[in-house]
Amino acid sequence: MPLRAGLGLISNEKLREYAVFNGSKVKEAILKAYQQTCKSLTDIRYSPEMLCPKIYTTRTHHLSGEYIVVEGSRFKAKPVVPEIRFKVTKVASLNLHDGVATFPPMFDFSWKTFPEKDLGVKGAAFEQLRDELLHLNKKATLDTPFYINRLEPLK
Numbered sequence: 001m002p003l004r005a006g007l008g009l010i011s012n013e014k015l016r017e018y019a020v021f022n023g024s025k026v027k028e029a030i031l032k033a034y035q036q037t038c039k040s041l042t043d044i045r046y047s048p049e050m051l052c053p054k055i056y057t058t059r060t061h062h063l064s065g066e067y068i069v070v071e072g073s074r075f076k077a078k079p080v081v082p083e084i085r086f087k088v089t090k091v092a093s094l095n096l097h098d099g100v101a102t103f104p105p106m107f108d109f110s111w112k113t114f115p116e117k118d119l120g121v122k123g124a125a126f127e128q129l130r131d132e133l134l135h136l137n138k139k140a141t142l143d144t145p146f147y148i149n150r151l152e153p154l155k
Contacts, residue, residue, distance in 0.1 A: 019050070060137050088151060093148070
């Protein structure tokens with residue numbers, strides 16, 4: 001749902017409604033993401049306002065072109081319903097070791113809000129994003145180059 005909101009396929013109000021009605025699933029996903037860096041999971045309080053639009057995706061390889069979101073295994077993947085199509089453009093390179101990103105001069109970017117716009121969770125810090133990227137990319141290390149990609153709806 002944060003991806004749908006980031007692409008403008010649903011409103012922020014619909015995202016909030018989703019978080020209200022699916023609160024236990026959302027809370028479970030958020031807790032799972034935070035448990036790697038949080039000393040105490042009891043410190044995390046869930047509220048529907050925790051979700052925010054996802055605008056970026058960070059990967060170990062360059063992305064460019066058009067994509068369709070699928071679910072299931074790599075061999076039995078099916079498009080999600082309703083379909084999500086988007087265009088991706090590489091924005092920057094990211095060094096996880098020291099949290100330095102290299103951006104083209106014309107790119108308008110807020111480092112402070114980048115982790116939350118990548119994870120789709122308000123208040124996410126660089127440490128949570130770093131840990132989630134390392135968790136999702138088992139062979140990656142702090143020295144592995146990552147690439148920040150901007151997601152845009154297909155018109």
